[in-house]
Amino acid sequence: MEKEFSYVILDSGRAVVNGRSLEHEQTGNAMLAELYRAHIGDWPKFFKMDTLSKAGFVASELLFKETGETRCGQDEFTAHRAVVLFGTTASLCADTNYQETISDRDNYYPSPALFVYTLPNIVTGEIAIRGHFRGETSFYVVERPDAAQMAFHIACAFDDDVTDSVLAGWVDSRRNDDFQTFFTLVERGALEGLEDRIRTIMNNLNI
Amino acid sequence: MEEMILKLKQEIIEVLNLEDVQPDDINNDAPLFGEGLGLDSIDALELIVLMEKNYGIKLQDPAKGKEIFKSVNVMADYIQKNRTK
Numbered sequence: 001m002e003k004e005f006s007y008v009i010l011d012s013g014r015a016v017v018n019g020r021s022l023e024h025e026q027t028g029n030a031m032l033a034e035l036y037r038a039h040i041g042d043w044p045k046f047f048k049m050d051t052l053s054k055a056g057f058v059a060s061e062l063l064f065k066e067t068g069e070t071r072c073g074q075d076e077f078t079a080h081r082a083v084v085l086f087g088t089t090a091s092l093c094a095d096t097n098y099q100e101t102i103s104d105r106d107n108y109y110p111s112p113a114l115f116v117y118t119l120p121n122i123v124t125g126e127i128a129i130r131g132h133f134r135g136e137t138s139f140y141v142v143e144r145p146d147a148a149q150m151a152f153h154i155a156c157a158f159d160d161d162v163t164d165s166v167l168a169g170w171v172d173s174r175r176n177d178d179f180q181t182f183f184t185l186v187e188r189g190a191l192e193g194l195e196d197r198i199r200t201i202m203n204n205l206n207i
Numbered sequence: 208m209e210e211m212i213l214k215l216k217q218e219i220i221e222v223l224n225l226e227d228v229q230p231d232d233i234n235n236d237a238p239l240f241g242e243g244l245g246l247d248s249i250d251a252l253e254l255i256v257l258m259e260k261n262y263g264i265k266l267q268d269p270a271k272g273k274e275i276f277k278s279v280n281v282m283a284d285y286i287q288k289n290r291t292k
Contacts, residue, residue, distance in 0.1 A: 033226070044245070047226040109260045112252035113224075 005190070007169075007201055008063045010035075010055055010181040017066050028177030032058050039065060043130060050094040050117035053126045055179040056085065056171045060127045063167070063183050080164040082135035082157040083124045086150055087172040090120040090141045097176070123171060135163045145170060147199035155191050164188050170202065180205050212283045219279070222257050223250050235280045251276060263291030 008017050015022040015035055026034045032054045036046050040061045049057060069078065094117035101111045116122065124137035136157055142149060154168045169183035182201050186194060216230040225244065237243045240251070251272050258264040264286065266272060275285045 044225070044227065047224040048249075109256050111256065112249050113222075116249055 005184055005186070005197060006063060006066050007182065007184040007197075008059045008066070009201065009205060010059050010062075010179065011205065012178055012180075015062070017062055022062070028179075029054065035062070045126075048113060049126060050091070050097070050114070050122075051173040051176050051179055052087075052091060052093060052120065052171060053117060053123040055173060055181045056123040056183075057126055057130070059169070059171070059181045059183040060131070060167060063185060064131070067185060078165070079132060079134050080162055081131065081133040082163045082166045083128050083133060083137040084140075084154050084157050084166050084168045085124055085138070086140045086142055086145070086153075086170050087120060088142060088144060089172055089174050090139075091118050091122070093173040093175055093178075094118050127167065131167075133167070135166075136160070145202050145205075147195050147202060150198050151191070151195035154186055154194065158188055158191075170205065208283065208287070211287060212279055215283050215286070216279060218257060218261060219254070222253050233279055236278050238278060239276050239282070254282075258286065261292075262286050262289075264289050 006018055009015070010032075013027045013031070015024055015031070022035065022039075024031050024034050029051060032051075033047070035058050036054075040046070040058065043057075046054060046057060094114060098111060098114040098118050101109055101114060120141060121137065121139040124139050127133070128135075128137050138153070138157075140153060150168070150170075154166050157163050157166045165188065166186045167183065168186050169181065171179070171181045171183075173179040182205050184197070184201070212235060213230055216233050219225070219233070219239075220228055220230065223246065228244070233244065239254075240246050254276055255266050255269060255272055258266065266275075275282055
């Protein structure tokens, strides 16, 4: 039986939670900061994150707020949550920002704070740390969005007989201020129709 | 020295992306790590880069940072005594 499912869509000029648009005046990274201040506000580390992690972090927090999880990971259910994300450009945006700090021989100051984000799976860690999730965390770098492939890997996360839910979705950032994000929560036993739901939302994301 | 401390606080806020922190929020004698600003090990590395980039101070022994980054006052004092630019 198909269960009601919640989702969040964020891109450079749009924030949508279960079909409702959230108010914002800014776009790009400034929009993420605006949403953080309006709806989250208690995790200053947000400002140190790269665009990929900021987009993933804000999307996950908006989703948990929608599903009524004010503080995740405090009970056994959310502690057994996995985080499974997908994207095409991996950490390209952070890689480019970091490269700029080492491209000039006369101004060669590699930034440690930028370097730590030069792996795409850092976003999964940021979310898991915040939520105290102790399940599997994965970031699949894929050639193109593929709902069947995404649904397959999300389903695989339940094979361990421990995972109760999966925070799943798409997060991609080619450049600063340019990102596409779709997050949803999938519970054990609610996989029916998942591929179609993912396909419908992803078509809406204009990737 | 006061001017130097204010400039240093502004630089710290900028390089560590302490978005909602103002220079006045940083107590000159408060520890930068642990409590206080809640900085972490990556922030310590950024402060080492800041000292080299802005003041020409190359810390040969990163462990020394623990002493130098005790507070803004201690850091400013160290910079003033060791700066090459």
